[in-house]
Structures are given as C-alpha cells and as structure tokens.
Amino acid sequence: MPPTKKRIRSYDPARIRAAVFGQWGNLREAVRGLDDRQLALPTRLGDWTVRELIAHTGMALSAVSRLLDRPEPARQDARLLDWPFATSAGSAAIADRARLLAEQHPDLDAHLAGIERDLAARLDTHPGTRLLPTGAGALPLADYLVTRTVELVVHTDDLNAAVPGLGVPYDRQALAACVRLLADALAVRAPGGTTEVRIPPYAVVQCVEGPRHTRGTPPNVVETDPLTWVRLATGRTAWRDALAAAEVSASGERADLEPYLPLLT
Structure with a gap:
C-alpha cells in the first residue's frame, strides 16, 4: 500500500518510550512466574507454545536494536500508517526465528532482561529522528517505537488468552497508542466519513465511503x-x-x- 496522505496523529516520544518499557515490564513480571507446564501450553497463534510466543515478543523489542545496527536510510520514504499494512511480510521466517530463540534461551527472564538493557542504552544515544530501514520503509525511530506498543499489547493479550489466570496488566499509554494506531489504520483502509467508530476512551475515527456526517448523531456508529x-x-x-x-x-x-478487517495479518 502506498504512503497515505492522511494526517498523521502525533505521539509524544517520551510517553511512547515510557509506554513501551511499561508494558515490557508487565510482561517480564508475568514471565518470571511461569513454570515449565505453563510455558509448554499452546497459544492461539498456530502451533506456537507460550515459550515461543514470549521469545517472539522479545523479537518485537529487539527489532529496534537490530534496525539501529543497520545503515541509516538517506531519506524517509514511509509514514507511520504504512506500517500496519506491511506486517505480514516474512511471517514464516519470524516463526522459525521465534522457535530458535526459545530453544537457545531456556532462561527467558535473563534473555528479556538483556533485550531491555540493550534497547535502553541505544535509545539514550539515538535521537527520535534517526531513520530505521523497517519492512514498511524508512521510518523515524520515534514512529517505530509507536508500532512496538501494538506488538506488545497484542502479544500481552495472546499470553493472557493462553495461560489461565495470568492476567498481565496493560499499560494505559501503551494500550492507548495501540488502539489509536489501529483505528487510524482503519480510516486508511476504508476512507470516508459516513461511519463513526468509537473506541472509548482512546479513539474516535470517521471512515467508510458515503455521505459525510457533519452534525448531530451520526447515522452509522460502531462502538x-x-x-x-x-x-x-x-x-x-x-x-x-x-x-x-x-x-x-x-x-x-x-x-x-x-x-475491512482484520487490518494486521
């Protein structure tokens, strides 16, 4: 999908960084308490186990460091809202990598702690404007961190669904950013102003082609x-x-x- 001309919602870089590490901390705390039986449970992601899902979640965060290791692109050629439509690329390779990491790191907490330390150190030395060569194109580091809230929130939900009673909490700022990015992606996929989609308390977007609503109660509402x-x-x-x-x-x-659904595949 080509870069959209839709106005991009702004995100505060400091809040996004705090949100990423906040949700990451919630996940790490939960992982520490899992036993071998729980780590071997199936998930709703094909044949992945909980252990493999956790390893994949680590990949979502370590991806920032891996991209920072690559040469910086000469110019930005993508927008934040291009990212949701580029997430399916390389899914088989991602699954293989998650399985390999799960085998290589039996101490998952130590593995996740190393990812956190490495990323925190790198974010302290790179500006948010630093371009990264992502699968969606060249994006600023600050924008790419917004996409990490989606990865972390989605996989937190996957873990909660897989492990009865786990109850990993959701960082409010991470959940808000995730919801807003996905809501804006819907408005890109289904451009228009005839339907109002409400996701309180975080987002409201207009979408779907047809007569644009201007005042009063919208004729088409999803909540x-x-x-x-x-x-x-x-x-x-x-x-x-x-x-x-x-x-x-x-x-x-x-x-x-x-x-129009799902948006991510």
Whole structure:
C-alpha cells in the first residue's frame, strides 16, 4: 500500500518510550512466574507454545536494536500508517526465528532482561529522528517505537488468552497508542466519513465511503472497547463473533466493518 496522505496523529516520544518499557515490564513480571507446564501450553497463534510466543515478543523489542545496527536510510520514504499494512511480510521466517530463540534461551527472564538493557542504552544515544530501514520503509525511530506498543499489547493479550489466570496488566499509554494506531489504520483502509467508530476512551475515527456526517448523531456508529478492537483489528476475533457476543454495537446501513478487517495479518 502506498504512503497515505492522511494526517498523521502525533505521539509524544517520551510517553511512547515510557509506554513501551511499561508494558515490557508487565510482561517480564508475568514471565518470571511461569513454570515449565505453563510455558509448554499452546497459544492461539498456530502451533506456537507460550515459550515461543514470549521469545517472539522479545523479537518485537529487539527489532529496534537490530534496525539501529543497520545503515541509516538517506531519506524517509514511509509514514507511520504504512506500517500496519506491511506486517505480514516474512511471517514464516519470524516463526522459525521465534522457535530458535526459545530453544537457545531456556532462561527467558535473563534473555528479556538483556533485550531491555540493550534497547535502553541505544535509545539514550539515538535521537527520535534517526531513520530505521523497517519492512514498511524508512521510518523515524520515534514512529517505530509507536508500532512496538501494538506488538506488545497484542502479544500481552495472546499470553493472557493462553495461560489461565495470568492476567498481565496493560499499560494505559501503551494500550492507548495501540488502539489509536489501529483505528487510524482503519480510516486508511476504508476512507470516508459516513461511519463513526468509537473506541472509548482512546479513539474516535470517521471512515467508510458515503455521505459525510457533519452534525448531530451520526447515522452509522460502531462502538467497542479497546481490547475487543485490538482483537478485531488483528484477526484474533471475527467481526460476526464480536457482534453475536455483544462485544460490538453497530447501527446504520454502513456500520458493517467486516469487509475491512482484520487490518494486521
């Protein structure tokens, strides 16, 4: 998908950094308490175990360091909202790498601690404007950190679904950034102003082609909670299932988002 001309929502770099490390800390605390039986549990991600999912989550954060090791691109040629549509590339290789890391690092907490130390040191020495050669194109470091909130929140939810009673908490700023980026991605995939999508308390976007709403109650409204939205946007929950479970309310002739979901594959 070519770079969008949609106005990019701004994110405070300091808050995003705090959000990334806040959610990472929540995950590390939970991982410390898992035993071998829990680490061997299946997840909803194909044939991945919990151990492999945790290793993959580490990859999501260590990716920042790996990209900083590469030569800096000459110019920015992508926008933050291009990233959600480039996430499926190399999925088989990513799965293989996660399995290998899970085998190589039996002490997952020590492995995750090393990733955290390395990234913190690098972020202290690189400005947010430093360009990274991401799969979506050349993006500033500050923008790429926003995408890490999506990875961390989504995989936190995957872990909570896989391990009964785990209950890893969600950093409020990380969840907010994740929800907003995915909501804005929907507005890119389904441009227009005839449907209002509400994800309180974090985001409201206009989308879907048709007559633009200007005042009063919108004729087409979709509303859901933050985690249900994350699951819909990433394919963890199907649109029809969310409607049937009353996890989404949708009113109006143009309130069907099924053709546009999931956003990440």
